[in-house]
Amino acid sequence: DTEVTQTPKHLVMGMTNKKSLKCEQHMGHRAMYWYKQKAKKPPELMFVYSYEKLSINESVPSRFSPECPNSSLLNLHLHALQPEDSALYLCASSQDPAGVRTGELFFGEGSRLTVL
Amino acid sequence: DAKTTQPTSMDCAEGRAANLPCNHSTISGNEYVYWYRQIHSQGPQYIIHGLKNNETNEMASLIITEDRKSSTLILPHATLRDTAVYYCIVRVRGNYQLIWGAGTKLIIKP
Numbered sequence: 290d291t292e293v294t295q296t297p298k299h300l301v302m303g304m305t306n307k308k309s310l311k312c313e314q315h316m317g318h319r320a321m322y323w324y325k326q327k328a329k330k331p332p333e334l335m336f337v338y339s340y341e342k343l344s345i346n347e348s349v350p351s352r353f354s355p356e357c358p359n360s361s362l363l364n365l366h367l368h369a370l371q372p373e374d375s376a377l378y379l380c381a382s383s384q385d386p387a388g389v390r391t392g393e394l395f396f397g398e399g400s401r402l403t404v405l
Numbered sequence: 406d407a408k409t410t411q412p413t414s415m416d417c418a419e420g421r422a423a424n425l426p427c428n429h430s431t432i433s434g435n436e437y438v439y440w441y442r443q444i445h446s447q448g449p450q451y452i453i454h455g456l457k458n459n460e461t462n463e464m465a466s467l468i469i470t471e472d473r474k475s476s477t478l479i480l481p482h483a484t485l486r487d488t489a490v491y492y493c494i495v496r497v498r499g500n501y502q503l504i505w506g507a508g509t510k511l512i513i514k515p
Contacts, residue, residue, distance in 0.1 A: 293448070320501070322501070330507075331492055331505035331506065331507065331508060332449065332505065334501070334502060334503070337501045344501070345501055345502075379448050379449070381448070393451045393454070394441075394449075394451060394503075395451070396448030396449045396450070397448050398447050398448050399447075399448050
């Protein structure tokens with residue numbers, strides 16, 4: 290199994306809603322990532338979890354709250370989002386948390402979020 | 406961190422080799438060059454990476470110039486399914502951060 294599975298594929302929410310994005314991998318990878326991608330732009334790193342601990346937060350607003358319940362799961366909790374937060378949210382995982390060896394990331398297909 | 410520069414778009418005929426250039430003139434000795442591609446509505450897919458030697462795998466070849474200031478990704482026999490945005494990326498060894506280029510939209514034409 291070389292897949293990273295993200296749910297839901299599409300999400301529409303109001304600015305007062307609370308929702309969550311979910312990500313799952315069963316490759317035994319010990320690093321998991323959240324990226325945000327706006328149209329026609331490359332992905333931007335948001336968070337990195339290494340061995341289930343948050344190791345990088347790229348100055349992301351607190352309305353985005355990541356959670357790593359176990360080594361296979363990664364959540365992104367959303368609250369009080371703004372319309373400009375509408376984007377494709379990508380989850381990724383890698384075998385080597387320090388990126389010393391290959392650094393190859395496996396990406397999911399993303400969750401397309403629309404904030405009204 | 407080093408930056409990468411790529412052409413905005415390229416066309417290639419089906420069955421021909423697609424050669425995608427990338428400039429990374431400020432790359433330092435501990436930075437790798439990675440290539441990913443993103444097919445429409447999908448997540449990025451790893452293609453290949455290298456440090457200073459040329460590399461080949463089942464998907465592509467990566468040619469890095471001797472001074473490491475530029476590289477070329479080669480898809481030897483392009484198919485319509487290779488139509489995608491191709492990202493040239495620099496990554497410091499041991500660092501999570503990928504420095505993404507703006508990407509080249511490659512269109513394979515029948």
